[in-house]
Structures are given as structure tokens and as C-alpha cells.
Amino acid sequence: MDRMKQKLTTILTELKNHSPFTFFGAFTGIICMLIFRNLAHDISLKIFYVFHPAHVLLSAIVTTSIFQHYNRKGRIPTIFLVGFLGSIGIGTLSDSLIPYIGELSLGMHVETHAHEHTGFAEQAHIGFIEGWYIVVPAAIIGVLIGYFRPKTKFPHAGHVLLSTWASSFHMLMAMGGVTVLKIAGSFGFLFLAVWLPCCISDIVFPLLFVKPGEELPHHHH
Numbered sequence: 691m692d693r694m695k696q697k698l699t700t701i702l703t704e705l706k707n708h709s710p711f712t713f714f715g716a717f718t719g720i721i722c723m724l725i726f727r728n729l730a731h732d733i734s735l736k737i738f739y740v741f742h743p744a745h746v747l748l749s750a751i752v753t754t755s756i757f758q759h760y761n762r763k764g765r766i767p768t769i770f771l772v773g774f775l776g777s778i779g780i781g782t783l784s785d786s787l788i789p790y791i792g793e794l795s796l797g798m799h800v801e802t803h804a805h806e807h808t809g810f811a812e813q814a815h816i817g818f819i820e821g822w823y824i825v826v827p828a829a830i831i832g833v834l835i836g837y838f839r840p841k842t843k844f845p846h847a848g849h850v851l852l853s854t855w856a857s858s859f860h861m862l863m864a865m866g867g868v869t870v871l872k873i874a875g876s877f878g879f880l881f882l883a884v885w886l887p888c889c890i891s892d893i894v895f896p897l898l899f900v901k902p903g904e905e906l907p908h909h910h911h
Contacts, residue, residue: 712850715853719876724873741852749781754836755836790815796876798872858876
């Protein structure tokens with residue numbers, strides 16, 4: 691019970707400590723959206739598929755490295771699945787699903803975002819489905835890097851900014867006209883899209899593998 695309480699306290703403390711930088715990251719995302727507000731939908735989509743795979747790649751490296759560090763006897767298929775599914779899951783939640791929910795909530799789901807014959811994966815820009823030929827290889831490469839050259843202390847700043855910019859260009863595709871409500875609402879959803887998933891990946895996930903007697907990890911310096 692004491693161990694669980696200590697983990698919970700650590701998680702809450704880290705979430706609180708990371709909120710200021712996440713706030714700054716969301717602010718940079720809003721600046722990007724204002725600067726590129728007139729960018730064509732197709733160009734925004736291409737930029738999204740630069741930042742999103744990069745985010746997945748970094749997540750795969752970190753997730754695989756952490757899993758190996760705390761499960762040294764883990765079998766290769768298990769390590770691969772944890773690294774692959776973990777990075778795809780976090781990346782999709784952060785860069786696609788939360789921004790998509792934000793777009794719907796703010797009435798930003800405009801015609802450029804929902805062509806006649808597209809399904810949910812295309813409307814929400816689910817990377818590992820719509821852009822599988824970019825995102826899936828990025829996850830695989832990240833897992834391989836994490837397996838052969840495990841490195842767990844990646845800058846949390848890099849994780850936050852990659853995710854923020856991917857989410858920003860996702861929302862920019864559905865922006866339509868710029869209004870105060872859309873910008874204020876986008877800021878809130880950008881903050882959530884980065885703060886919860888990235889902190890879960892960099893903080894909560896490592897804590898799942900800490901055994902009794904081991905020091906609680908800090909992999910987000």
C-alpha cells in the first residue's frame with residue numbers, strides 16, 4: 691500500500707511539475723496555427739505526417755528502452771509488442787484522437803476534413819491506418835533502436851514539442867476561419883493532447899515496471 695501511495699504521489703507531482711512546460715508547448719502550437727492559418731489542407735496534412743511519425747519514433751525508443759530496463763529477461767516478441775503498441779497507442783491518442791475530439795467539440799469539423807468517401811480513420815487522420823506506410827515503419831525503427839541501443843533518458847521537451855506540433859497541424863486542417871473561441875478551445879485541447887499522453891508515456895509507464903526496493907525512475911530530463 692505504501693509503495694502504491696508513493697507511486698501515486700510521484701505521478702501527481704510529476705504531472706504538476708510538467709504542466710508549465712506543457713503550457714508553453716501548447717502556446718507554441720497556437721502560434722504555429724496562427725502563422726500558418728491560411729495553409730492549404732493538403733500541406734498541413736503533409737506536415738502532420740512529418741511530426742506524427744517523429745513522435746511515434748521517439749515514443750517507440752523510450753518505451754522499448756524502459757521495458758528492457760525493468761524486464762531484462764523479456765522475450766524479443768514481448769519487447770517488440772510493448773514498444774510497438776505502446777508508441778502507436780500513445781501517438782494516436784495524443785496526435786489524432788484528442789485533437790479530433792477537440793475539432794468536433796469546437797465545431798471545426800469542416801468540409802475539408804470529411805470528404806464524401808472517407809471513413810473514420812481518414813477523418814480523424816489515424817496515422818497507423820491512413821499513413822501506415824510512414825507511421826508503422828517509424829514505430830518499428832524506434833523499437834529496433836530502443837532494443838539495440840537502449841536509452842531511457844530522453845529530453846521530455848522533445849517529446850512534448852513533437853506531439854504539440856503534430857496535434858497543432860492536425861487541428862489546423864479543420865480550423866476553417868480563425869475565431870477567438872476556436873483558438874482558446876484549441877489551446878485547451880492541445881494542452882490535454884500533450885500533457886496526459888506524453889506524461890503517461892514518460893512517467894506512468896516506467897512506474898509500472900519498478901519492482902519493490904528499486905528507485906522510482908525519472909526518464910524525462
